[in-house]
Amino acid sequence: MAKVNDNYLKLPGSYLFSTIGKKVAAYSAANPDKKIIRLGIGDVTQPLAPAIITALHGAVDEMAHAETFHGYAPDLGYEFLRNAIAKNDYVDRGCDISADEIFVSDGAKCDSANIQEIFSLDNKIAVCDPVYPVYVDSNVMAGRTGTWNPQTETWSDVIYMPCTAENNFAPELPSRTPDLIYLCFPNNPTGSTITKEELQVWVDYANSVGAIIIYDAAYEAYISEEDVPHSIYECEGARTCAIELRSFSKNAGFTGVRLGFTVVPKELKAGDTFLHPLWARRHGTKYNGAPYIVQRAGEAVYSPEGKAQLREQVAYYMKNAAAIYDGLSEMGYTVSGGINAPYIWLKTPDDMTSWEFFDYLLEKANVVGTPGSGFGPSGEGYFRLTAFGSYENTVAALERIRRM
Amino acid sequence: MAKVNDNYLKLPGSYLFSTIGKKVAAYSAANPDKKIIRLGIGDVTQPLAPAIITALHGAVDEMAHAETFHGYAPDLGYEFLRNAIAKNDYVDRGCDISADEIFVSDGAKCDSANIQEIFSLDNKIAVCDPVYPVYVDSNVMAGRTGTWNPQTETWSDVIYMPCTAENNFAPELPSRTPDLIYLCFPNNPTGSTITKEELQVWVDYANSVGAIIIYDAAYEAYISEEDVPHSIYECEGARTCAIELRSFSKNAGFTGVRLGFTVVPKELKAGDTFLHPLWARRHGTKYNGAPYIVQRAGEAVYSPEGKAQLREQVAYYMKNAAAIYDGLSEMGYTVSGGINAPYIWLKTPDDMTSWEFFDYLLEKANVVGTPGSGFGPSGEGYFRLTAFGSYENTVAALERIRRM
Numbered sequence: 001m002a003k004v005n006d007n008y009l010k011l012p013g014s015y016l017f018s019t020i021g022k023k024v025a026a027y028s029a030a031n032p033d034k035k036i037i038r039l040g041i042g043d044v045t046q047p048l049a050p051a052i053i054t055a056l057h058g059a060v061d062e063m064a065h066a067e068t069f070h071g072y073a074p075d076l077g078y079e080f081l082r083n084a085i086a087k088n089d090y091v092d093r094g095c096d097i098s099a100d101e102i103f104v105s106d107g108a109k110c111d112s113a114n115i116q117e118i119f120s121l122d123n124k125i126a127v128c129d130p131v132y133p134v135y136v137d138s139n140v141m142a143g144r145t146g147t148w149n150p151q152t153e154t155w156s157d158v159i160y161m162p163c164t165a166e167n168n169f170a171p172e173l174p175s176r177t178p179d180l181i182y183l184c185f186p187n188n189p190t191g192s193t194i195t196k197e198e199l200q201v202w203v204d205y206a207n208s209v210g211a212i213i214i215y216d217a218a219y220e221a222y223i224s225e226e227d228v229p230h231s232i233y234e235c236e237g238a239r240t241c242a243i244e245l246r247s248f249s250k251n252a253g254f255t256g257v258r259l260g261f262t263v264v265p266k267e268l269k270a271g272d273t274f275l276h277p278l279w280a281r282r283h284g285t286k287y288n289g290a291p292y293i294v295q296r297a298g299e300a301v302y303s304p305e306g307k308a309q310l311r312e313q314v315a316y317y318m319k320n321a322a323a324i325y326d327g328l329s330e331m332g333y334t335v336s337g338g339i340n341a342p343y344i345w346l347k348t349p350d351d352m353t354s355w356e357f358f359d360y361l362l363e364k365a366n367v368v369g370t371p372g373s374g375f376g377p378s379g380e381g382y383f384r385l386t387a388f389g390s391y392e393n394t395v396a397a398l399e400r401i402r403r404m
Numbered sequence: 405m406a407k408v409n410d411n412y413l414k415l416p417g418s419y420l421f422s423t424i425g426k427k428v429a430a431y432s433a434a435n436p437d438k439k440i441i442r443l444g445i446g447d448v449t450q451p452l453a454p455a456i457i458t459a460l461h462g463a464v465d466e467m468a469h470a471e472t473f474h475g476y477a478p479d480l481g482y483e484f485l486r487n488a489i490a491k492n493d494y495v496d497r498g499c500d501i502s503a504d505e506i507f508v509s510d511g512a513k514c515d516s517a518n519i520q521e522i523f524s525l526d527n528k529i530a531v532c533d534p535v536y537p538v539y540v541d542s543n544v545m546a547g548r549t550g551t552w553n554p555q556t557e558t559w560s561d562v563i564y565m566p567c568t569a570e571n572n573f574a575p576e577l578p579s580r581t582p583d584l585i586y587l588c589f590p591n592n593p594t595g596s597t598i599t600k601e602e603l604q605v606w607v608d609y610a611n612s613v614g615a616i617i618i619y620d621a622a623y624e625a626y627i628s629e630e631d632v633p634h635s636i637y638e639c640e641g642a643r644t645c646a647i648e649l650r651s652f653s654k655n656a657g658f659t660g661v662r663l664g665f666t667v668v669p670k671e672l673k674a675g676d677t678f679l680h681p682l683w684a685r686r687h688g689t690k691y692n693g694a695p696y697i698v699q700r701a702g703e704a705v706y707s708p709e710g711k712a713q714l715r716e717q718v719a720y721y722m723k724n725a726a727a728i729y730d731g732l733s734e735m736g737y738t739v740s741g742g743i744n745a746p747y748i749w750l751k752t753p754d755d756m757t758s759w760e761f762f763d764y765l766l767e768k769a770n771v772v773g774t775p776g777s778g779f780g781p782s783g784e785g786y787f788r789l790t791a792f793g794s795y796e797n798t799v800a801a802l803e804r805i806r807r808m
Contacts (some may be wrong), residue, residue, distance in 0.1 A: 001613070001614035001674075002523060002527055002583040002584055002613070002614060002615055002616040002675070002676060003523065003524035003526060003527060003583065003674055003675050004522060004523060004524060004526075004674045004675065004677045004679070004682060005521060005523055005525070005682075005763070006524065008522060008685060008686075009677070011685065015685070015688040015689050015712070018479065025572075029727070041476065043475035043476045044475055045475070046470060046472060046473070047467060047468050047469050047473045048467045048468060048473070050468070050494070052736055053464060053467065055466075056464040057464055058698070060457060060460040060461055060464060061457075063451060063452045063457065063460070063660070063661070064451050064452060064454070064457045065451050066449060066450060066451050066794070069449065069450070069451045069452070069657075069660075070660040071447035071448055071449070071657075071660045072445065072447045072659045072660060073660055074734050075422065083543075088638040096567050105691070106510055106662075109690070109691070109692045110690060110691055110692065112687060113690035113691075114690065117545070118408060118409050118410060118411055118412060119407065119408060120406075120407035120408060120409055120410065121405060121409070123406055123407055123409060131751065133689075134690070136688060137689045138689060138690060139523070141689065141690075156797045179405060179407065180406055180408040196640060209405070210405035210406060210545060211405070211406055211407040214475075244732050253473075253475075255475040255476045256467070256473075256474040256475045256476060256477055256693075256695060257467070257695050257697070258510075258692060258694070259697045270405075270406035270407055271405060271406070271407050271408065271410045273413070274407045277807055278408060278409075278412050281412060281415065281419070281611070282412075283544060284419040284422050285419050285517060285538060285539050285541045285545065286419075286514060286517035286518065286538070286542060286545075287513070287517075288510070288513045288514065288659075288662060289660075290661070290662070291661050291662045291695065291698060292661075293661070294458070294658040294695060295699070297641050316776035336669050353550070382677045385648060390470070
């Protein structure tokens with residue numbers, strides 16, 4: 001008799017953004033006349049840049065002729081894309097990462113969910129709290145997190161590293177020693193960052209205890225300050241303790257195009273075992289490569305035209321971020337983030353819970369945000385707004401919040 | 405200290421097609437003057453059909469404008485595609501499958517590798533032998549297969565169902581009772597099929613023992629005979645015992661475009677637990693949807709123009725299949741498959757092993773095929789050729805084999 005993976009049944013409720021989607025759909029159905037502004041889910045709204053559109057059309061044309069048709073992609077991604085990534089994201093920043101350490105995928109969500117698979121079920125994970133839910137949920141599904149405590153809303157076998165106003169939203173080294181450490185900077189959801197010097201402390205710590213850092217740098221394109229690292233490989237010793245995840249979703253608007261990559265340095269080991277061949281084996285066995293046309297679009301991100309156009313796109317969103325940050329500050333909200341990240345993190349007013357503020361904002365201002373508690377217990381009493389709306393909608397949302 | 409998933413270390417050697425790729429690359433490097441014809445990996449060679457190219461260009465143009473830009477796709481796929489699939493692949497064939505039972509993905513390889521995740525690690529799997537390696541390998545990685553016996557080349561906890569000339573390449577009901585049964589018809593690699601009546605026996609068996617059938621129908625477009633089912637849901641009772649996997653790779657040439665889907669009927673249970681919400685949860689947590697432009701390309705597969713063009717494309721490959729089948733038969737080879745599938749399965753001559761014949765064919769004829777033993781122990785002494793080359797290359801390969 002077939003049996004299910006019981007770990008799935010331990011997951012409380014549904015995935016955060018599915019829940020938000022359902023709540024918004026229900027409100028819309030009941031109030032069809034209300035125009036809702038969505039600053040909740042981190043989805044982009046600006047169209048793809050012209051250089052990317054040109055690359056897509058060109059690649060589609062190639063697929064129309066037998067001589068230039070492309071079937072199965074190389075397991076780990078096309079050389080043209082891996083070379084562009086290695087040069088632009090790493091070598092040009094002084095990071096020692098080569099093309100054959102880059103694994104192209106269909107996005108950082110999949111990679112951040114799948115990466116735990118190559119590790120033992122005994123490994124203890126440490127996560128920032130609050131944090132992008134996929135890190136914990138994927139480990140729950142694998143059976144690595146122990147039991148759920150509905151009172152504290154925590155898992156018994158997860159090491160939570162609170163990130164709150166008290167520590168300026170930067171995690172402290174954990175008191176229990178973890179095996180896998182998920183770090184995300186610029187952070188989702190708080191929009192906070194740490195300096196290169198602070199990140200070096202984590203790299204040194206991981207090397208000293210034999211832990212692996214899974215470093216999610218999906219938002220690096222939004223960094224505006226000098227001393228904030230774009231890659232963990234800017235730190236000395238990261239090649240022996242860190243895997244880095246990157247996405248094209250936010251720097252190039254690929255949320256609906258799907259492209260990302262993972263860096264696994266050749267000398268990175270867990271115990272005595274090299275991780276590069278393990279992740280390569282997973283790719284080879286369970287994945288079939290990102291679409292050729294999408295990989296060509298990714299290549300265009302690194303062209304001179306693409307770079308210039310995307311700098312403008314990021315600046316557009318960061319203008320929104322500044323508008324939200326300044327607007328809410330003026331209204332008396334306690335606000336952080338928004339300087340090196342497209343996320344603004346605010347303290348809910350009047351001691352409302354995160355979900356109370358969600359409902360309040362949806363009903364009174366018809367604005368959708370994301371409840372901080374959905375990212376972990378220390379997110380309770382906080383709320384995330386994103387800069388990914390249009391400028392007009394962002395300004396309109398602020399005006400509605402002001403009137404609220 | 406981080407530790408790896410030891411199950412990965414149990415996998416003998418590398419993924420079959422990676423090994424072939426390396427052998428061919430080494431031969432090419434040593435013999436740069438030889439023109440190699442590849443009838444090995446099941447990759448297509450014909451360009452995308454015009455209707456698909458038009459749909460791709462149209463969708464790319466949509467992504468260039470804010471009003472028609474598409475960000476994150478719905479978790480389970482766009483309605484327009486799920487509706488087209490439900491109507492054309494199921495309702496029109498008399499199968500009771502609705503759009504909300506269809507989960508759109510980036511291909512059947514990923515789905516066939518990931519589907520085991522929603523089941524208990526205690527579950528015993530049964531596979532045809534020989535078979536597409538991903539079914540077993542993904543279960544090895546999960547830790548469901550016991551220990552590897554290098555003498556027999558089998559896993560202690562896998563139930564192998566031999567498919568050889570003796571049983572006309574159709575598996576018999578296993579003597580040990582499995583929990584999960586992987587079936588693939590038309591079969592990869594043997595090219596064999598079973599009738600609807602024979603498949604009904606499997607459905608009845610699965611329902612009687614509480615097993616789940618994972619039915620891989622990636623090659624259904626190649627079926628030419630009347631009594632061969634295109635879907636397991638043509639059988640009575642399949643909704644309570646079967647998951648079906650489908651691909652756009654072979655019917656529409658999407659090996660480099662990446663699109664597939666999985667059907668999980670709403671009433672399908674393992675024990676007391678419905679599987680539909682579990683697979684939905686996996687999609688929602690660990691996957692972010694197939695690209696919008698690719699889903700529009702998938703929709704075009706079901707347009708009147710798309711259907712007509714793809715019928716021609718399938719006919720083109722089946723002409724190759726007939727040429728290989730007839731050509732090898734004339735040369736005295738023992739051949740099967742090729743009638744309802746794009747694969748021709750041949751007995752190696754002179755008691756060569758499969759890999760011996762691989763090397764022989766590569767060196768003497770510069771033709772690449774796939775060793776049967778790579779698909780399981782009962783594939784030893786067999787060899788797979790695919791019909792996915794160009795007609796010119798297929799004819800040229802046959803001429804070389806004739807001269808060999």
